[in-house]
Amino acid sequence: MPTSTLSPVLEGELEALLEAAVSETPVEESEALAAPDQAAETPVKQLVIINWSGEYDKIMPTLIMSSAAAASGYRTSVFITFWGLLPFVKDQRRIVGESWMQKTLAFMQRPGISHLKLSKMNFLGMGPWMIGRLSRKYNVASPAELLEAAQALGVEFIPCQMTMEMFGLKRDDMIDSLGEPAGAATVLELMTQPNTASLFI
Amino acid sequence: MPAVDTSAPQTGTILLDAKGLKCPMPIVRTAQAMKNLASGQLLEVLATDPGAVADFAAWSRSTGNEIVTSSVEGGVYRFIVRRK
Secondary structure, three states, X not given: OOHHHOOXXXXXXXXXXXXXXXXXXXXXXHHHHHHHHHHHOOOOOEEEEEEOOOXXXXXXXXXXXXXXXXXXXXXXXXXXXXXXXXXXXXXXXXXXXXXXXXHHXXXXXXXXXOOOOOOOOOHHHHHHHHHHHHHHHOOOOOHHHHXXXXXXXXXXXXXXXXXXXXXXXXXXXXXXXXXXXXXXXXXXXXXXXXXXXXXXX | OOOOOOOOOOOOOEEEEEOOOOOOXXXXXXXXXXXXXXXXXXXXXXXXXXXXXXXXXXXXXXXXXXXXXXXXXXXXXXXXXXXX
């Protein structure tokens, strides 16, 4: 646009606007240039799983995804809560809890990684028996085997303090090498880290 | 996948037999075996899980450990991995 057609006042305003725009550009450019350097220091990938369920068909994805993530170099944390605590009770504990109600709950839902039910088609143990047969036939790793591998690869299992108390579970009832019991704020902090995938299972 | 002759034993190459293992155990066992390797050392992994092909490629991209060769022969996948 030929500037001669504009009034001197408008021309002056335009120049001022242009100068302002130009003076801002280097700042934006320097930020854009800085981005690749920040990308070079990409924070480590993380996987966070809230494991709420205690059945075989829910524990399996938790253990498979967490062990695969740890094997792939992800920092991996699994927050175990509510029914999801029971598979992480020592296998040999039959009845856990202090009150009769807590003990009855443990009686109705036997804890331990080797005593998992199915979330559907349980049929008084018929379903788990068939899945067990099939998984052995097709050489699928057992939950106990996957749990051992996950722990060996450094997956951190964090028990929920609140539900441990509600179920009357003691640290000694739980398998070894669990993380310190924690709560919702701890998980939220983990889940909102950069480069983090979060799952609720 | 091209057939690669890896029959000549390479010095210092560790063998991991993951035949018969299903997802995620081939990469889980590989990751565990890598811990005992020095940087630059090779690990030869044998697997029969067809899913391992995609999984090893993804695992390599995630961890930065290089897959030197991958081949298949008679239903057995052979990956040679160099520790980063």
